Amino acid sequence: MTMRTATVTRNTLETQITVSLNLDGTGHSHFDTGVPFLDHMLDQIARHGLIDIEIVAKGDLHIDAHHTVEDIGITFGQAFAKAIGDKKGIRRYGHAYVPLDEALSRVVIDLSGRPGLQYHIDFTRAAIGGFDVDLFSEFFHGFVNHSMVTLHIDNLRGVNSHHQAETVFKAFGRALRMAVEFDERMAGVTPSTKGTLTA
Numbered sequence: 001m002t003m004r005t006a007t008v009t010r011n012t013l014e015t016q017i018t019v020s021l022n023l024d025g026t027g028h029s030h031f032d033t034g035v036p037f038l039d040h041m042l043d044q045i046a047r048h049g050l051i052d053i054e055i056v057a058k059g060d061l062h063i064d065a066h067h068t069v070e071d072i073g074i075t076f077g078q079a080f081a082k083a084i085g086d087k088k089g090i091r092r093y094g095h096a097y098v099p100l101d102e103a104l105s106r107v108v109i110d111l112s113g114r115p116g117l118q119y120h121i122d123f124t125r126a127a128i129g130g131f132d133v134d135l136f137s138e139f140f141h142g143f144v145n146h147s148m149v150t151l152h153i154d155n156l157r158g159v160n161s162h163h164q165a166e167t168v169f170k171a172f173g174r175a176l177r178m179a180v181e182f183d184e185r186m187a188g189v190t191p192s193t194k195g196t197l198t199a
Contacts, residue, residue: 001033002022002086002181003022003023003024003058004022004023004024004083004085005021005022005023005083006021006077006079006082007019007020007021007079008075008079008082009073009075010048010071010075010078011184012046014059014060014062014067014071014073015057015058015059015060015067015068015071015072016057016058016059017042017056017057017058017059017068017071017072017075017078018054018055018056018057018075019024019053019054019072019075019078019079019081020052020054020055020079021051021052021053021076021079021082021083022051022052022080022083022182023051023083023084025046025050025051025053026050026052027046027047027048027049027050027051027052027061028052028053028095028111029042029044029046029047029052029053030053030054030055031043031053031055031056031066032055032056032059033055033056033057033059033072033163034057034058034059035057035061035065035068035069035070035088035131036129037064037129037130037131038065038069038072038081038131038135038139039172040166040188041136041165041166041169042055042072042169044166044169044170044172044173045169045172045173045176046097046174048112048171048173048174048177048178049173049174049176049177049183050170051173051176051177053060053076055072055075055076055094057071057072059071061172063176064132065131065132065135066126066132066135066138068169069135069136069138069139069141070138070139070141071142072139073138073139073141073142073143073146073172074142074143074144074145076142076146076147077142077143077144077145077146077147077148078096078146078147080143080147080149081146081147081148084111084147084180086112087192088186089182089183089186090111090179090181090182090186091178091179091180091181091182091183091186092110092111092112092179092185093108093109093110093178094109094110094174094175094176094177094179094180095107095108095109095178095180096170096171096172096173096175096178097171097174098167098168098170098171098174099167100161100163100165100166100167100170101160102157102158102159102160102163103155103157103158103159103163103166103167104156104157104161104163104167105121105153105154105155105156105158105167105168105170105171106152106153106154106156106171107151107152107153107154107166107168107171107172107174107175108151108152109149109150109151109172109175109176109179110149110150110151110179111149111179111180112149112150114147114148114150115144115146115147115148115150116144116150116151116156117135117140117141117146117150117152117153117196118151118152119137119140119141119152119153119156120153120154120155121133121136121137121153121154121164121165121168122155123155123161123164123165123172124158124159124160124164125161125187128161128162128165129162133165136165136168140153140161147196148198153171153172155167155168164176
């Protein structure tokens with residue numbers, strides 16, 4: 001089987017980002033983004049999604065982390081869209097519930113070819129270790145708009161904001177893992193009555 005891999009570089013006046021993905025990996029990761037808490041969350045995607053991910057980013061962090069986080073989401077989405085290919089034989093849909101102590105999150109994904117995000121997280125704090133939690137929404141919007149997937153994210157409960165975020169990213173990784181898996185009964189078939197999973 002040919003590995004589904006991609007490398008995408010995105011350069012703007014605000015950020016310079018390179019993302020490499022292997023959807024058929026083992027969860028290996030390397031991150032150098034300058035945003036430590038984001039690196040911690042991205043590692044959850046790799047480990048729980050069994051996706052090899054390498055991301056190197058240089059951004060205008062002297063202003064804040066907004067452009068860097070958003071543009072990583074965009075570039076990650078572009079790399080995912082390139083790596084997933086024609087989507088023939090995949091499960092297409094993925095979902096996961098993940099708990100961490102008092103927190104519980106649900107993520108559901110459809111590799112639909114249509115961008116759509118439902119994002120429902122009522123964080124109990126505005127920042128986690130200096131990371132502005134509003135930026136998680138920017139990351140997922142960037143990913144969805146450039147990977148062309150439908151994504152529903154719900155934090156069902158939680159008191160500790162670190163736990164809220166971690167359950168979301170772990171569930172996202174698990175849902176991605178399920179959606180990109182091959183279903184032997186769908187070999188060579190696009191999982192859509194339209195015959196296509198593009199917009």
